[in-house]
Amino acid sequence: MKPMHDEHSATLPASDPFTSLAAHFGMLLGVADLEAVVGHSWAKMRLHNAWLHGGGVVWGFGISVDGPSREVRVTPGLALDELGRELYLPVLSCLDLAKWFDEQKEKAETRQILDGGVDAHVVARFRACLARPVPALTSSCDGAGAETAYSRLRETAELFLVPGRSTRAGHYLRLRRLFGLPGTGVAETDNAISQEVDPLRATVTDAPEWLDAVRLCAARDSVDRRPAGLDDGDGSALMPGSGDADVVLGDLNGLRLVTVEGTTTADVGKIDIATRTSHVDTATLLELASAGTIPHGGA
Structure with a gap:
């Protein structure tokens, strides 16, 4: 699946959670200094999220398959990934199943199972986008000309449909x-x-x-449980995961396209969201733990 947005992708300045700006009177601040101010808080928060919470859905991200439109539909939601980043999907979003099946037919490993249905899973992936273009100087020194540059970073999530059933890696x-x-x-x-x-x-x-x-x-x-890249020298090496750090939203088992009298619709045997990891708030966890101590009831 292609990215959902037309804006340019961006990298967040959140690489070092243990180095911040030491400001003093009369100090000249440049881009690197402002990135240190913003990135320090970002990196601290993500270090906390990654190690003490981990990847999982906080709320939302309901999944359905609409037969006539041949779409997988995902409701708005919020999640954390293994790198501690918040994935926020603000609107109902769709994946085009007809297009996805066409892409899979080109892959030899899935070609023979498409007619009988295929298992797949929906994942959310973090994406940062550049937004709000404003005039900008071409050089920090000469001030001779002006071009357009982006002045905002937007954090969002994009969706992908991945062949096969999801797997879950346990910790501890x-x-x-x-x-x-x-x-x-x-x-x-x-x-x-x-x-x-x-x-x-x-x-x-x-x-x-x-x-x-x-x-x-x-x-x-x-x-x-230590970071594999602890000695690599950059902040991302302090995280428990790496790469895209996809968040599994659920499995679609027996997914297929059915054509009857010239009309093609989508069909799915089972939508299984129990395969996702869900974050439960601490107040509820406390109540569940308390219920488990009752002799005549509880887990």
Whole structure:
């Protein structure tokens, strides 16, 4: 799918969360100084979002398939990606299924399964756009001429339909094993984690021992969970993820185009939004945790 917007893409000045401007009286400020002022706060916030919240949907992003128009429709929403960026979609947006299927027919790996339906998943991807053009000097020194330059950065999200079902990478693998949650699906990794955690879990007999086990697993997981590019020297290397950091919104299983008497419509077997990660506010989490301690009810 092509980007939804015609504006020029931009890179946000949010690379270093640990360097800010040291201003003093009479200091001459240039573009790099202003980027340091703005980028420091941006980078701090994203470092927090990435490590303490992670990627997931905050609200919205409902998915439907409209048969007659052959479109996947996504409602407005807000999400965070693995790089700590906010993805905001302000309006109802659509993906053209007829165009998407035409693109897939050119790929050998999907050509043979299109007639019987194909599995795909919808993702949201962060995008920053340049907006609000204003007159600008061609040079910071001569002041001889003026051209148009953009004066605003707009943060938004664009949507893509990706072939195949989505996958989910879990973090804190020891904690997940301690609580009986599924692992990574990689046998070697999951076996190593189970050999470490299962004996510990078998020794837990009361609440204090359980708390100790949780603390130990969390500590070991946090030691392992470090940025792969920590020594690369730029702020993006401090993030837990890299690349486009797509946010999965849901799976479309058995997606196909059906032609009857010359009319082509879209059809889908199942729309599965349970495959997405959703952020739950802390007040609700506190209530859920409290309910779980009630002897005659709760999780």
